[in-house]
Amino acid sequence: MKIVIINSGSSSIKYQLMTMPEQKVLCSGMIDRIGLESSNFTYKTDHHTIEEVVAIANHKIGLEKIAQLLLDDKVGVITSKSEIVAVGHRVVHGGATFSKTVEVTEEVKKEIGVLSQLAPLHNPAHLEGIVVAEEIFPEAKQVVVFDSAFHQTIPEVAYKFAIPNEMLDEHKIRLYGFHGTSVKYVSERAIKYLDxxxxxxxxxxxxxxxxxxxxxxxxxxxxxxxxxxxxxxxxxxxxxxxxxxxxxxxxxxxxxxxxxxxxxxxxxxxxxxxxxxxxxxxxxxxxxxxxxxxxxxxxxxxxxxxxxxxxxxxxxxxxxxxxxxxxxxxxxxxxxxxxxxxxxxxxxxxxxxxxxxxxxxxxxxxxxxxxxxxxxxxxxxxxxxxxxxxxx
Incomplete structure (x- = not known):
């Protein structure tokens, strides 16, 4: 199963194409300093490495450039978009709505958009990535992994703010936590290392x-x-x-x-x-x-x-x-x-x-x-x- 992973940060995109469950990476790369004239772009496979300093104005342009190279006759790693079974997206804020990984629907996209007011540097870029990926890989399933999900275990004494109770009960205002995808990964490896x-x-x-x-x-x-x-x-x-x-x-x-x-x-x-x-x-x-x-x-x-x-x-x-x-x-x-x-x-x-x-x-x-x-x-x-x- 070939899965494209899109990890959009506030000023960056990390991406990989890998086969699962083998976890074999066919292609990887990143773009940083998005929005500047000196954005760094990298694209790596087993046989090719491309490193450029180019102006990438926004996430949409960056994602389109990545897709173009994946399908390129000389340096690409797929010959058809239909080879991609799924596209996985990192989304920073899942609010009170999302506590686990979900498949994208119109309702999911709408809620991610609503939550953009809580993560204005991130969720808009994530949503744009989902929309662009749907256009580029129309046959693939789109799946979102939420950064806030890992922090659902934070105890109430830590996640609740000292404001009137109805702010939590009615409006879900609380600490949610972010970077959970990264923290989950590195903490599990730290635990394994430390035994x-x-x-x-x-x-x-x-x-x-x-x-x-x-x-x-x-x-x-x-x-x-x-x-x-x-x-x-x-x-x-x-x-x-x-x-x-x-x-x-x-x-x-x-x-x-x-x-x-x-x-x-x-x-x-x-x-x-x-x-x-x-x-x-x-x-x-x-x-x-x-x-x-x-x-x-x-x-x-x-x-x-x-x-x-x-x-x-x-x-x-x-x-x-x-x-x-x-x-x-x-x-x-x-x-x-x-x-x-x-x-x-x-x-x-x-x-x-x-x-x-x-x-x-x-x-x-x-x-x-x-x-x-x-x-x-x-x-x-x-x-x-x-x-x-x-x-x-």
């Missing part, structure tokens, strides 16, 4: 960032909430902020609500602090003495450390922390900075191990470290493929 499933903190760092407490293999608490906008400092999102700032922006400074939303979701975070949203640029400039970039990095690290402390207290202990996603897997600087001055939590980083790169699960702590420090490359695409195959 125990007690108290783990998974730190997912990309353009969007989150941190999850995983206790006994289940999501226990999570930094994002009703929407994927709070918690850690992100590429363009502010993360945690005093809600009275919103009232001040509207009532005193005269901002419209749409302007506030744009400010906090698209113009804040690392972009608002430095003028850059990509951490690679920010690290490079900080290394050259840019004070704003260095302060932004320090703020980012400080926020992560605060959450590690909070979740260690909530779980009454800590066996391991896991770094994952684009920044977590590739930025040795961020990993080193997060683990610095954290000896109270048993974190003792091995600098030599931290500087190495690998696609496998690896330990970057010293032999004497009480707490394991792991880097586990996430594979949301494989997790999605497994869930799609199980559903079908």
């Amino acid at each position: 125990k499933s007690e108290k783990i903190i998974c730190i997912h760092l990309g353009n969007g960032c989150s941190i999850t407490a995983v206790k006994d293999g289940k999501s226990f608490d999570h930094s994002m909430g009703f929407s994927p906008s709070n918690g850690l400092i992100m590429g363009t999102r502010a993360g945690d902020i005093d809600q009275s700032v919103i009232f001040y922006l509207v009532k005193t400074l005269g901002y419209a609500m749409d302007e506030v939303s744009s400010l906090l979701l698209k113009k804040s975070g690392m972009l608002g602090l430095t003028g850059y949203s990509d951490l690679r640029d920010i690290e490079e400039l900080a290394g050259k003495g840019n004070r704003e970039c260095q302060l932004a990095l320090d703020m980012n690290v400080y926020r992560i450390q605060k959450y590690i402390g909070a979740y260690t207290a909530a779980m009454n202990g800590l066996d391991a922390i896991v770094f994952t996603a684009g920044i977590g897997e590739n930025s040795s600087y961020i990993r080193k900075s997060v683990c610095a001055n954290m000896d109270f939590f048993g974190l003792d980083l091995d600098d030599a191990k931290n500087d190495l790169r690998s696609k496998d699960t690896r330990e970057i702590n010293t032999a004497s470290s009480r707490t394991k420090i792991l880097v586990i490359p996430t594979n949301e695409e494989l997790e999605i493929a497994n869930q799609v195959y199980e559903l079908l």
Whole structure:
């Protein structure tokens, strides 16, 4: 069974074509920096590798380019669209409606659209991906895997907000949690590696960032909430902020609500602090003495450390922390900075191990470290493929 996996982020698309249940990858690649003139595009098979820097204005253009190469006479891996049995999509917000993987219907698409108001950087791109995939692969089943599903195990004491009860009972306003597809994948591998499933903190760092407490293999608490906008400092999102700032922006400074939303979701975070949203640029400039970039990095690290402390207290202990996603897997600087001055939590980083790169699960702590420090490359695409195959 051939399944195309489409994993649309707020500014990226990761994709794979694989056969199931063999889990053989026929093609893989990604596009990042979508919306910029210097988008990075990669396409890889066993026999061909294409790497380009091109302008990809939006997700629709990116998906059409991927489909074109899949069917290309020279570098393609399928000869007919009918070979694709299913297309699996990652969708960030499933709200209270979706707690498991489902096949796409008109009602499902409509609800994903409604939930776009809670995940405006993500759900619209996911929905567009579904619509484009339906056009490109009309005979394939479209299936969605929801990021919020893994966090259904978070206890009420953690997911309920301290607002009137009817806000939850009637309007389903609560903490939902996100990046669940990634966290499920890496936490299961961490448990297998450690040979125990007690108290783990998974730190997912990309353009969007989150941190999850995983206790006994289940999501226990999570930094994002009703929407994927709070918690850690992100590429363009502010993360945690005093809600009275919103009232001040509207009532005193005269901002419209749409302007506030744009400010906090698209113009804040690392972009608002430095003028850059990509951490690679920010690290490079900080290394050259840019004070704003260095302060932004320090703020980012400080926020992560605060959450590690909070979740260690909530779980009454800590066996391991896991770094994952684009920044977590590739930025040795961020990993080193997060683990610095954290000896109270048993974190003792091995600098030599931290500087190495690998696609496998690896330990970057010293032999004497009480707490394991792991880097586990996430594979949301494989997790999605497994869930799609199980559903079908």
